[in-house]
Amino acid sequence: MRSKDELQSAIREAGRAVLVVNALSRRGRRMYGTARDLLKAAGLEFVEVFPVTDPERLGGLFEDALALEPDLVVVGGGDGTVAEAVGHLAHRDVALGVLPLGTTNNFARSLELPLDLAGAVEVLRNGKVADVDVGWFEGTTHGAPDDPAGAGAGPSKHIFANMVSLGLSVHVAEHVPHELKRIMGRAAYAVTAARLLPRHEAFDATIRIGDQTYRMATHQLNVANGAHHSGRRIARDASPDDRLLAVYRLGDRRRLQLASATARHVLTGPWRSLTEDAFITTDHVHIETDPPLDVDVDGEIRGRTPVTIRLLGNALRVLVPGSFVDT
Missing domain, CATH: 3.40.50.10330 (Probable inorganic polyphosphate/atp-NAD kinase; domain 1)
Known part of the structure; x- marks a missing residue:
């Protein structure tokens, strides 16, 4: 190299x-x-x-x-x-x-x-060449359509750049009309989310990081390597070059809490810090959900829970502006 x-x-x-x-x-x-x-x-x-x-x-x-x-x-x-x-x-x-x-x-x-x-x-x-982090995702694939028990399911492994997410956003990605996205851009996702939220069911998540276990109920759970989600900054100090994965949920079991948490996330992201209680930072996390859920990996359905996600530090070389802080 x-x-x-x-x-x-x-x-x-x-x-x-x-x-x-x-x-x-x-x-x-x-x-x-x-x-x-x-x-x-x-x-x-x-x-x-x-x-x-x-x-x-x-x-x-x-x-x-x-x-x-x-x-x-x-x-x-x-x-x-x-x-x-x-x-x-x-x-x-x-x-x-x-x-x-x-x-x-x-x-x-x-x-x-x-x-x-x-x-x-x-x-x-x-621009200059910088080394930035990427993530490593390991989940489980679906079985064949005629294999409802999932006996044919196998491992699913992928490198990702920005985000692993599960919950409402997965349904939004699956159902947002292409023509609406072409016309409205990012706003198409918000319109689709508002349409799907009244019927969306919350899930229970168990998050294991080292010897610590976190349990929570939510409609949306994200694991970020990058600094943005849906075009908005998640925290002022988030970066794809900080050797951290940021785990965070949006709201709890209540649907209205998801809406208010998302709005707060959009409005306050540039001023929030990864040190706040809303975030769990790590370089290795294991997530189980009840019920098992499809997982979106950088915009594509790549597997199903349970999943393990690890950070691969400085694994990608990119051209960035000279002002980008490269650590």
């Missing part, structure tokens, strides 16, 4: 770069041409460009991209596309560059990247 300075120098000295753009993301289709023009104007050249038109092929495209042995992989898309990239680039001597083209762009926000294309391209041209 090269040092960060060595990799940064290689990128700036006409190193090998590839571009993966999700043409299906919210802004990808209409901004693809603009992005290419800005990249060209900035003098950024790519040995290969991979436009993504079939999400099922995304993993294969990253394998093809890495086979070219690049120094830099630039990804244009939303959090789902970035999450797929992180799974392939973690623990590699390759930097990830991000063009935020999604709806919420949580990972880009956590890296303090500009959300406008011109600003993001400027970071690709003059």
Whole structure:
């Protein structure tokens, strides 16, 4: 592995770069041409460009991209596309560059990247290489549809960039209309959540961290590596480079408490601290729920409880603004 300075120098000295753009993301289709023009104007050249038109092929495209042995992989898309990239680039001597083209762009926000294309391209041209944390998720997959007892279920393991969540947000992600998301952006999730909340059932969670056990009832439980959820900061001192996972719930068993806790989270996130009682910070957590629940990992249903989540410190190399605090 090269040092960060060595990799940064290689990128700036006409190193090998590839571009993966999700043409299906919210802004990808209409901004693809603009992005290419800005990249060209900035003098950024790519040995290969991979436009993504079939999400099922995304993993294969990253394998093809890495086979070219690049120094830099630039990804244009939303959090789902970035999450797929992180799974392939973690623990590699390759930097990830991000063009935020999604709806919420949580990972880009956590890296303090500009959300406008011109600003993001400027970071690709003059930013620095930083090492940031990612998470490791282990859960259980579903059995086959004709196997209701789950005898065919097996382990599910994934690297993630930003967030593992369970509860109402999983149902929202499954039911938010694509057209509504295209028109309303982040607000589509809030509208869908309001529609689903009256019928959503609370669950009991048992959280084990070392020799400590926490038990709670809630409608929503999150485990964050990054600093943002639904486009909002979760705490002023949260960062994808702090060697911490932040475990927190939104409200208790009462539905109105979920609504008020979510509003409080949105309004006070930039001023809250991870040291407050609302958060449990750790680098390793095991979660069981009653009943067992589907788990959302960076926007995709990746498994079912019980789950174990670990931090992988400094496992990913990224291009960030010079102001980003890299520890």
